[in-house]
Amino acid sequence: MIHVLEADGIQLEFGSRPILSDVYIKCTTGKITGLLGRNGEGKTSLLHIIYGHLNASYKCIRFDGTFVQSPFKNPELLRYLPQFNFIPGNFSLKRVFSDFDMDFSLFEQRFPEFKSKYNSRIKTLSGGQRRLTEIYMILKSPGHFAILDEPFSQLSPILIESIKELIQSEKAHKGLIITDHMFRHILEISDDLYVLSNGKTHKTNSEQDLERLGYVRSL
Numbered sequence: 754m755i756h757v758l759e760a761d762g763i764q765l766e767f768g769s770r771p772i773l774s775d776v777y778i779k780c781t782t783g784k785i786t787g788l789l790g791r792n793g794e795g796k797t798s799l800l801h802i803i804y805g806h807l808n809a810s811y812k813c814i815r816f817d818g819t820f821v822q823s824p825f826k827n828p829e830l831l832r833y834l835p836q837f838n839f840i841p842g843n844f845s846l847k848r849v850f851s852d853f854d855m856d857f858s859l860f861e862q863r864f865p866e867f868k869s870k871y872n873s874r875i876k877t878l879s880g881g882q883r884r885l886t887e888i889y890m891i892l893k894s895p896g897h898f899a900i901l902d903e904p905f906s907q908l909s910p911i912l913i914e915s916i917k918e919l920i921q922s923e924k925a926h927k928g929l930i931i932t933d934h935m936f937r938h939i940l941e942i943s944d945d946l947y948v949l950s951n952g953k954t955h956k957t958n959s960e961q962d963l964e965r966l967g968y969v970r971s972l
């Protein structure tokens with residue numbers, strides 16, 4: 754069965770400054786929805802509002818057409834990868850895999866560089882390995898949808914390719930909303946793409962749209 758996550762009617766201001774005013778974004782299971790926008794356009798704010806962590810003057814978040822006030826209270830509906838590291842550094846991989854109820858042997862089969870690291874603490878991993886572990890937890894946990902806020906930032910090209918493969922294999926089971934400044938990767942893996950500009954989302958159909966919307970100078 755295909756599920757649909759939609760957000761619209763969102764108005765957000767910080768003080769007297771309008772941030773979001775005319776937003777529509779839709780994600781369906783089996784697809785990757787990309788969200789692009791220049792620094793400070795409000796991408797993270799929008800994703801927080803969808804997740805339910807940030808209040809807005811107005812918002813309408815719907816799952817299969819039904820309004821949901823606080824999606825974060827239902828992780829089987831929606832999970833969220835924040836921009837920052839969210840797994841405490843003093844946790845061991847053993848603890849993390851136990852807490853998320855996941856099989857470490859499948860993980861180390863896919864990523865052999867983790868062999869012999871089962872008892873290692875998260876803070877002893879490289880920044881890329883730590884981020885990969887977090888992305889794996891979000892993607893592999895049960896849930897119809899997941900939001901990934903900057904999954905590629907500060908990762909090596911090899912790790913980015915591994916994560917893109919993981920994302921593309923997991924979209925078979927869920928709908929994914931992804932934002933990242935490494936826009937070529939977003940362009941490559943997205944089935945649908947929105948650009949956030951001046952508080953509005955614009956559904957784009959071509960790379961030329963990115964230029965027209967002022968997101969890039971020329972491709």
Ligand SMILES: Nc1ncnc2c1ncn2[C@@H]1O[C@H](COP(=O)(O)OP(=O)(O)OP(=O)(O)O)[C@@H](O)[C@H]1O
Pocket residue numbers: 767772790791792793794795796797798799
């Ligand atoms: N709590 C807050 N109070 C006041 N202003 C805020 C707050 N949070 C964010 N902002 C401002 O709102 C705007 C949108 O921020 P947001 O982080 O959502 O943008 P973004 O598109 O995700 O940016 P980036 O690409 O740099 O991560 C920015 O100008 C930011 O400085």
